[in-house]
Amino acid sequence: MIEYRIEADTVGMRLDKHLRKRMPNVPVSHLFKMIRTKKVRVNGKRAQPEQLLVEGDVLTIRGTEEQLTLAERPKSDRPPPPPPPVDPSRLVILMEDDWLMAVDKPSGMAVHTGSGITGGTLVDYVRAYLGPKATRNDFTASPAHRLDRETSGVILVAKRRPAMVHFTEIFTHGHPKKRYLTLVKGKMPKDSGVIDLPLAEHQQTAESKARRGVNMQEAVTRWKVVRQSSEAALLSCTIETGRTHQIRRHLVAVGHPVAGDKKYGDFAFNRDVRARWGLKRLFLHAERIEFPHPEDDRKVVVETPMPSELKDVLKRAALL
Template structure:
């Protein structure tokens, strides 16, 4: 039975588009095959499924799988040729001097820490992320990020490289969670009850995905609504932490 907690945004004979919850893997874990993953869930329902692209475990949002070899080949080529429109929402630390811009910094895998990336001007592959600041808070900024290339952890490493890592990023940043007490100045803790975090995972959400459908012969685009934890954090920031620029 398909997991009812995973929203199906779109489905046809070629593709299935989902809103991936944070904490769910795209593909099976190399060391623990029993961990929940979209590939396994979809394979149970459809028998055969094709992975086109991936989202980090702690990233939520729109992700597309192919249902046959023809669809897989076509969309994989579009990803390879950067013919796919990808839009993310990221909450980053601090404030950017330029409210719109492009980060053009080469990246490569970090041999010292397997499974991570690093800035590499000597042997790294060219990596480009365009961004636009949407909202500013006292200590954070909400940005729209458009990766024009598809390197692993690209958005995370790029914003760290320019001095503004994601608000929560246990690998490339320095926080694992955000509490209301950090945002609300007159916060009063409840007696004998530990404070629960507003959000305790990567502050990154894949908002939109668009591409030209090879069979329908038209451009299609999908949007995944923000999950509750991200919405809750933004709501509290808007209420208690709007940036005063005076």
């Protein structure tokens, strides 16, 4: 039996991510099976993969680490070959200190590996840039929040575990101020507005839906018209909540889908915008983030201008 108490460095981490980090040699499928079959407990109670850990929580895991490591590893759990090397000079760093980095992520670069993504991620570039300094005190530099693969703009990277704990707290409860620029279909009905519309939890499991129904989460997006034509509008958006694809889902819900959005957008509009204005990507750019610094809570503001390919689209659309 493995038993230990959660320390401050792990506060706010999801249980499943914590177990994968603590026991990297145990097959992922086996970890989830153990959670499902109640062999992992938090404070003596049945655990859920997505639950957030709290300082002082007591984790108990049935079995020894040696036994768990020897669990049969299916082909799908075998580690993939290492990704090809990346050129860290391509990384655009907006600010850096001993605690964090702010990076200007280009559209098309995934933040993490995932389905069909094996390399060339932001994580790969950051760790190649930092080299041996990427890992400190058993913590490896990691992105502190999400940014969709096709979205460009500012993303924060924690270089130390206390920084990640700080960012986990503010992104979960404090909601740092983030501002995006996006091009949407149609003429907006007024100069500014608020979309206050709950969104279904994006990663809710089928088991969870069957047990308690669709989990609706509070979501608030504020928008303001920057430039307007009869066909499209350039908006500045701020989000008070951080739901997956929030801006894209909210804008399509009010009848103004984001240009170039292949998942939620208007496909005929996307084809027209690509042919006439040359838009080949999602028109969504994270231009600004404001947050308290993890060292002393001083206010930090990081901005990055709209990339040239989006400016060119606006020129062709007579919006710049």
